[in-house]
Amino acid sequence: MMLIPPLLQKGDYIYGSFIKPEMINGYIKSSDPSNKDALIGQYFFSYSSVSQAIAYAKASLTQWQKKSIESRIVPIQKLQEDIVKNHQFITKTISLESGSPLHEASSEVNESILFLQYLIDASPSILDEIQQKKYTQVPAPLGCLFVLTPHVHSFFYGVIFCASALITGNVVVHKPSRYTPAIGQLVAEIWDRCSLKRGVYNMVQGPGTHISQQVMKNTLLDGIVFCGEYDTANSIHRRTPVHLPLRLFCGGKGTGIILSDADIDDTSNTVIAALTRSGGQSPYGLSRIFVHESIIEDVLETIENRLKNVHISPPNGEQPSQLGPLISEQALSQYIQQGESIEKEGHKAICPAQKHTNETGFFVFPSMYRMYQSSKDLFLDIEVKGPTLLVYTFAQEQDVVGMIKKISYRRSLSIFSQRESTITQEKINFGRICYNKTHQLPIVSTMPHGKCGNGHREGLGIVRSLIQYINKERIP
Template identity: 25%
Template sequence: MSRGMDEGDRAYRNLIGGEWVEAAEGGTFDSRNPADTSDAVGRFAASTEADAVAAIEAAQRAFLSWRESPPTSRAEILYRAAGLLEESLDALSVELTREEGKVLASARQEVRRTAQTLRYYASEGLNIAGETLPSDDATTRVYTRKEPLGVVSVITPWNFPLSIPARKIAPALAAGNAVVFKPASETPLMGVRLAEALHRAGLPAGALNLVTGSASRVGEPLLRHPAVQAVTFTGSTAVGEHIHRAARLSTRVQLELGGKNPLLVLEDADLELAADLAVKGGLELTGQACTGTSRIIVVDAVHDAFAAKLLGKVRRLRVGNGLAEGTEIGPLANESQLRSVLSYVAIGKDEGAELLFGGGRLTGEPYDAGYFVQPAVFAQVRPGMRIAREEIFGPVLAILRAKDFRDALEMANASEYGLSASICTSDPERMEAFARYAEAGVVKINRPTTGNAYNAPFGGMKLSSTATYREAGREAMAFYTRSKTVYHGFRGIKDGGMAF
């Protein structure tokens, strides 16, 4: 079977050892449209530890031959998979919007980005190489080899259910590793679609395995099975800390976690641009991005003027089903996210922040069947407030007032997170100072905090990352390979001449 679905009832299976199979215990769960919960996207395998172990063992067997496959063969598979995704661009984009909730234009952009990522790593996989080193011993050649790790567990979130898995799976496969992929339970269909594309592109049986279901039921083997050589995870800091503690000592771990990302607005900023950056970075994806703008730190001189511009833009935003024409903000991903956002709005008001706009659940048609909330804008926010310190992961913007650039920078850095940070200014010296002193792994100048190039390193500082291996770009390949040093002795120079 080349696809993971029963055509009759939209039931999707796991991919283990090249076969689409039901969960070992036969359990299933439904994925539903967060804009209309009566719309069932599909039914998926509710996997258990037994399924995870079967997937790991299949990957372990496949690794022995996959690691020996020519780099060009691996590249060709990734290229073909990219083409298959693009051929299904329209259908995939609609499915992505139905399953995750983001507006259709953003879904289309994500599908395209996923194909670009596969092609990028197809090329990068051809550049994996060691080096030859000088040796004091004329009879010994010293060199290094870059080798794949083995079985890699890939655990991904729901907010970018195609592009984030692709930027983990593609470099892992390009380097010759075998993969066990556990997508988020909110977006299993996108995991199935990515696995289908790679499977149909000619990936050998077991090189990529997919298990869907609850992390609490499948997670232990993915972290602690002796065959698992590496774990890469993107998600909340709390879950990342658990993974970091639970993984075996010899298991390589890569974590990309939460953020509380600031946008600084200085007195010389283009306020129209600044307000656009705040809306795009903080609200475009319903605030559900780890790099999303959460804190807007504005100097006194332009605070009121900026707040007025921002409010004008936020009031005009259209919230609705991502498939509807003109929608700019979709629903939150699930009921838990909705409850969390509403609770933070209440916390902000209780702490004394001024709610300038929004923050309530939207009701009536077409909102009653989905998880819709009106974007919230708070002013008079102090750095110690929870809405200024904790990751909300929703459409809530907090405006903080700063005396000057130095005060704003100190405020921006006074966070346990350090993922993305942006500044809006026309002063080149302040741009350079911000790039140098902002405590964030991603720094933007007159750009939104969201958005990252697939060929550039991505990762955070502090509690936003393990700060070891970066995702994306050429640096990502380092996580999926290890160096082996070889000392090769041979008959060298003898009696003044070469020995033959």
């Protein structure tokens, strides 16, 4: 197995230092998903590190909460400056470990910088507004938080959730995805250069199942923040003690409606770009489109032809890649099995889910299925895996409204049309409506619905979700 530079495995980050514990309970391997034989690094995990990190974070909580919002903003500004300074290296690290094309990795870094600027600018007024409201008890941070972030957009989520927690007066133990430990270490290295008070930010590595078992038993913890798939979130919810605050931010991709007057060329390009983002794994991608019956054949033909010409390659290939690999062998298997299940229900594979001929990585061909309403299962309740596009047909706008309200994952809706649609937020109950474009990584505050939402807003709405109200009754 080939070892790739440049990352030195430093260990867990606890109380302002990278440490190697006396007792190691196991290892996780980080491999380049575009070349599964290329080992990026082998990272140990330790149950004792989890307990130590939580204990040190808890010990730092009181002093951190006493700091003014202006003081807490300072390390966030330094974080942003460091990301700007090291933009190129961060981009390459994201691309190497996640398999994302370089332009996507670069965009993720840019969006992280942009979110931090919004956070720096808006947090004082948001927190001041909260403090000005009259409650029987003063609003306060949740406290010592265990923050779990996913492999998709791992740098972005690692930055925004931890920064939002710290700026609101919480302290953090961050556990990145087992598939992106190098990116998790990179986030910790950047925090280490931000003159942050020791113990306020900590990072531990390890597989989620093993580490979460240790977390659930820890009595010093004040809350858990999770960002990732709904099924994993549901599992965490079942195992979390009832007294422990839980903030869940779940996956699920967007939906599109293509009306009869839509520009088919432009719409097809937008759909494919969203479908293939982050190897088809981004929650801000697109997995379902509902197409007016008068243009369904033209749309299917156009998208099919363009899907067959999507350039699939490692991010460092000679030609810029449009579709990178899936993150793991398991993700690849789930993608293939999902396609087989869709076909078994009588739906038509325009482009079937298949492994790519490049066997070195977890590459797949993008897939598209024409969905027939005569089938018993329209797959409206699943979290669609990989670069899979499910295409439905409708005749009237009221028909499509009825169908999309049955979708379980209602993060965002894109409407493609050259006229103003009568489909409104009130009718469809989605987190956000976009016109002739798709939803990007969350900056502004939005409220996803269905299995995507758990009563907590994304974007800057995260700030409010990390504040607790012991008693919500207003003073008259």
